[in-house]
Amino acid sequence: MEQLHAHLSHLGSVAVAFSSGVDSTFLLDVAHEVLGAKAVAFTAASPFVPQRDVDEAAAFCREKGIEHVVVPFDTLAIPGVAENPKDRCYLCKHALFSEMAELARARGLAAVVDGSNLDDDGDYRPGRRALGELGIVSPLHEAGMTKADIRALSKERGLMTWDKPSFACLASRFAYGERLTEDGLGRVNRAEEFLMAKGFRQLRVRVHEDATLARIELLPEDIGRFFATAGLREETEQKLRALGFRYVSLDLRGFRSGSMNEGLNS
Structure with missing residues (x-):
């Protein structure tokens, strides 16, 4: 925490990429504590993000008195993204954080920061490369923090x-090469919201076979229930x-983050 406070203080002012998830909420809360009004929250509103996340982000910022900027962003208009290639996350994050960096500069903010942490080093995450190329700062990672x-x-x-x-972005539910559409992303979101309403908290609905197989x-402990x-x-x-x-299946291995990456090296 001392390293995190010192790093944020050194930056002086920041735009926090705020998804309302665990990591970015913690980062924004600490940044607001350290920098006050010089910490501004930027939340992307796109087909890849459930509206409930944008609403939760707005509610948190209202409660804390943090300036909140919603950034409308058409992820499907980024060249190549709708085809869902293996580097989709790189293409998307490069475009999104480029726009956030421009908005931050226009507001006189010194840096854009995100909630990446040490656990993000353990999986295939091409989006991290985009952040590095754009000079996006990851204070939690630099402070040596894990998700725990x-x-x-x-x-x-x-x-x-x-x-x-x-919960990663909705595009992560689709097997690489499965075309991404706003309708398909919405169907996945509604399927997951149905299961959440049944009391399941940590889950995914993955899509395969030309979007016919869910x-x-x-x-694992929820499968029996x-x-x-x-x-x-x-x-x-x-x-x-x-x-x-057309087909609905339950994966007997259970939830695991990044399961769509399991076949990348096969």
Whole structure:
């Protein structure tokens, strides 16, 4: 925490890329504590981001008295992104953070900062390369913080996000090469919201086979509950078929972050 405070103080003013997730909420809260009005929250509003996340970001900033800038961003208009190549995250983040950097400069803010941490080094994350090329600063990473550190410190600070499930952008639900459309992203979001309403917190609905197959990932300890809940299997199948999926499956390995990257080196 001392390193984080010192780093933010040295920067002097920042635009915090704020998704309302665990990491960026903690970073914004500390930045606001250290820099006051010189810490501004930037939240992207795009087809890749559920509206509930934008709404939660706005509510947090209102509560804390933090200036909040919503950045409308058409991710599907970025050349190459809709085709969902393996470097999709690089293309998207390079375009998005380029725009955020321009907005930050126009406001006289010294740096754009994001919530990347040490755990982000352990998976295929081409978006990190884009951040490095653009000079985006990752104070949590530089302070040596892991996700577990951030959750523990968030709890100490009374942040409601301390145990919030991890949710990457909606595009991460699609197998590489599956074309991304606003309709398809919306269907995945509605499928996940259906399962959240049934009490499942950490989950993914992955999409394969020309968007005909939905593969549900739940925490291993939730799989038994899914089958034990009367009528839930049938209701889930009916709901997802009504959303346009022809086949609905449950992954018996359970939830794991970045599962779409498992076949990259095969």
